[in-house]
Amino acid sequence: MLCDQCKKREAVVHIAKIENGRRTELHLCAECARKQGSLPDYSNFNIIDNDFFRKMAYPDYSGQAEEEPRCNSCGMTYSEFNRLGKFGCPDCYEAFREEITPLVRRIHGHTKHVGKVPNRGTGVFRTANQIKRLRQRLKKLVQDERYEEAARVRDEIRMLERQLPPRQNGKEE
Amino acid sequence: MLQDILKTPLIPWQDGSGDLTDVVLDSRIRLSRNLKKYVFPDKATDAELAAVLAEGERYMPSLNTLGGGTYESIHLYDLTSWEREVLAERHLVSASHIQKPQNRGLLLRQDGAVSIMINEDDHFCIQTGAAGLQLDKAWEDATQVDDALEAKLNFAFRDDFGYLTASPSLTGTGLIAGVILHLPGLVLMKRLNRIVQGITKLGFTMCGMYTERNEYIGNVFQVTNQITLGVSEEDIIGQLKKLATQIVQEERNCRNLLWTHNQNAMKDRFFRNYGVLSHAWMLDFYETIDFLSDFRMGIDFGIIQERPQAYHALLTAAGPAYLQWQAGKELNDEEQDLQRAKVIRQLLQDYAI
Numbered sequence: 001m002l003c004d005q006c007k008k009r010e011a012v013v014h015i016a017k018i019e020n021g022r023r024t025e026l027h028l029c030a031e032c033a034r035k036q037g038s039l040p041d042y043s044n045f046n047i048i049d050n051d052f053f054r055k056m057a058y059p060d061y062s063g064q065a066e067e068e069p070r071c072n073s074c075g076m077t078y079s080e081f082n083r084l085g086k087f088g089c090p091d092c093y094e095a096f097r098e099e100i101t102p103l104v105r106r107i108h109g110h111t112k113h114v115g116k117v118p119n120r121g122t123g124v125f126r127t128a129n130q131i132k133r134l135r136q137r138l139k140k141l142v143q144d145e146r147y148e149e150a151a152r153v154r155d156e157i158r159m160l161e162r163q164l165p166p167r168q169n170g171k172e173e
Numbered sequence: 174m175l176q177d178i179l180k181t182p183l184i185p186w187q188d189g190s191g192d193l194t195d196v197v198l199d200s201r202i203r204l205s206r207n208l209k210k211y212v213f214p215d216k217a218t219d220a221e222l223a224a225v226l227a228e229g230e231r232y233m234p235s236l237n238t239l240g241g242g243t244y245e246s247i248h249l250y251d252l253t254s255w256e257r258e259v260l261a262e263r264h265l266v267s268a269s270h271i272q273k274p275q276n277r278g279l280l281l282r283q284d285g286a287v288s289i290m291i292n293e294d295d296h297f298c299i300q301t302g303a304a305g306l307q308l309d310k311a312w313e314d315a316t317q318v319d320d321a322l323e324a325k326l327n328f329a330f331r332d333d334f335g336y337l338t339a340s341p342s343l344t345g346t347g348l349i350a351g352v353i354l355h356l357p358g359l360v361l362m363k364r365l366n367r368i369v370q371g372i373t374k375l376g377f378t379m380c381g382m383y384t385e386r387n388e389y390i391g392n393v394f395q396v397t398n399q400i401t402l403g404v405s406e407e408d409i410i411g412q413l414k415k416l417a418t419q420i421v422q423e424e425r426n427c428r429n430l431l432w433t434h435n436q437n438a439m440k441d442r443f444f445r446n447y448g449v450l451s452h453a454w455m456l457d458f459y460e461t462i463d464f465l466s467d468f469r470m471g472i473d474f475g476i477i478q479e480r481p482q483a484y485h486a487l488l489t490a491a492g493p494a495y496l497q498w499q500a501g502k503e504l505n506d507e508e509q510d511l512q513r514a515k516v517i518r519q520l521l522q523d524y525a526i
Binding site: 100 | 206207211215216288304316320328330339340348376404405408
């Protein structure tokens with residue numbers, strides 16, 4: 001069969017389209033198909049390159065090395081993290097925060113820590129956590145119509161909130 | 174102290190206490206913590222690793238005051254390769270921890286119930302164990318050690334991602350809680366798959382402790398949580414406790430069914446395998462692990478007159494690293510099988526009622 005367009009070369013690309021319920025067929029030679037954009041240009045395309053598996057696992061990976069986020073503390077790049085599955089240092093969490101949030105959500109189904117917090121330092125984490133717990137209890141007490149206890153918990157929360165620096169008042173987003 | 178723990182086939186905390194001991198062999202907690210100012214072990218230089226190790230050792234004395242027992246600091250590099258292998262075989266360190274022993278450390282409590290790996294995947298991994306279903310006790314030990322270390326060391330923590338770990342799969346609480354279960358009934362009745370599916374839906378995972386050619390042997394399984402972020406420690410442990418209790422119930426049902434329908438066949442099986450264990454001249458490792466499952470079930474049914482702890486002791490004694498460390502030399506397969514049979518015959522006498 002000859003190419004529908006140039007009518008010279010043998011047709012090797014066969015395109016069947018169904019549009020509005022009508023089927024049309026087009027038979028093209030490789031050259032005409034490439035011109036028309038129906039055949040990708042394979043000349044510098046290597047399907048199993050080094051990024052093949054990474055692209056499979058992370059389809060949105062763009063591979064732009066120069067614009068890649070990098071951790072300033074340990075020098076790890078995001079693609080290096082992708083390859084190893086491990087961070088280089090605690091600061092990587094801040095450096096790659098945007099990139100890893102969806103990943104973390106996929107692993108854990110959550111992106112916000114609840115539970116034990118360190119005791120030391122300013123106590124900000126601990127107090128914020130305590131407030132969060134008290135708020136949950138308050139909500140439950142109100143639901144159960146135990147208003148007297150609820151009022152006590154509310155006062156406790158107010159007292160704790162006063163201990164926190166103004167910007168970290170433990171409010172949930 | 175380390176030598177005592179290496180030598181005894183039963184670590185002191187494996188004392189048969191705890192709940193649901195007919196199915197739950199033991200409870201374990203792993204808590205991962207990292208220091209703020211240091212890169213994670215995989216990326217660290219020797220000097221950085223040595224610094225982290227020194228930080229851990231510096232504060233070991235404060236662990237001794239917790240009342241659980243005294244600690245010993247062990248540099249893995251100073252041990253012989255057999256000693257390291259035995260530590261890994263007995264789950265006091267992980268297999269990956271002994272791969273590169275340089276600047277890797279272990280803080281070991283004298284009863285073996287607490288072992289803190291230094292410079293494994295994370296700077297510190299606090300591991301605790303307790304017999305039977307005693308997750309609360311294991312957690313109590315772990316969190317106490319965590320508090321004591323945290324009072325001196327600055328752990329990497331963020332409000333959103335919790336305790337920061339080298340792998341994003343542990344961040345949050347950094348807690349992996351596990352129970353080790355002996356489930357011959359569910360395996361024989363082919364009901365394990367259904368259980369595994371249920372567990373997975375709840376964010377937990379089950380894996381076999383002993384595998385040979387992609388098959389689980391010995392009917393010993395570990396159930397652990399997979400989710401560490403967005404769930405509190407109490408919830409993780411509470412859920413696992415509930416899950417373990419349900420599995421125990423299913424396992425008991427299966428065992429009862431097997432017993433009511435095949436009493437003679439079961440008895441025959443227990444006695445035959447017991448006979449092999451106690452009289453064989455050579456015992457292969459995997460074969461031993463398999464026989465031990467029947468040995469334990471026979472004890473649980475009251476057919477075999479042995480102590481349940483003898484099962485734990487034999488599991489340890491059958492291990493290739495343990496045997497070779499004890500012999501003080503490398504043993505080929507035949508020598509190992511001979512040695513294993515000999516040690517098991519001896520232990521059965523030692524633990525005889």
